[in-house]
Amino acid sequence: EAGVAQSPRYKIIEKRQSVAFWCNPISGHATLYWYQQILGQGPKLLIQFQNNGVVDDSQLPKDRFSAERLKGVDSTLKIQPAKLEDSAVYLCASSLGNTGGEFGKYFGAGTRLSVL
């Protein structure tokens, strides 16, 4: 079974530029998450999709971050414009369960973003 795929693996940009990350979840997983992991910290949820609908974006900085999940499969996360504090690893995860925490989440390798 293929895992969660993410690209690119690394990205270096200057502040105020824009950047996009792509995620392909495990086949059949209805729930998709984007997490931000700052060095030395645990992942923090940015947005959660159920199929192609957003169910939780309360921690997404909507003035600069946006995300979509077309057709309920692949997803993209965009930052525009980027700030220095956005430097982090952006992790995509998917889960078999529709809701609730009784299913483990499966993470991709992440995209490491450096904003200079």
Place this chain on the structure above:
Amino acid sequence: SQKIEQNSEALNIQEGKTATLTCNYTNYSPAYLQWYRQDPGRGPVFLLLIRENEKEKRKERLKVTFDTTLKQSLFHITASQPADSATYLCALDMGSTLGRLYFGRGTQLTVWP
């Protein structure tokens, strides 16, 4: 808001010993508590899940306990091996329909030969 503390940033033990990692939380007990392993440059890997009404869960050399009175979970790796060296994250789910996980900062475990 929920605060999660993992006992220490780093834990060093000798091969063959049992590693014990601690996860403490404040406020409300979660409906589910999950443990993940994370290697450098990789995403977290799901290991075990324990429910609030369960005291203990085992999987091969791994054991998780959950004490809602102490607001604490312990994660044990028995007969530890150098390959167990990684950062271990605990994550809490408060039981909402959203299934949002709150992660701790992690404990970096090093098992030396």
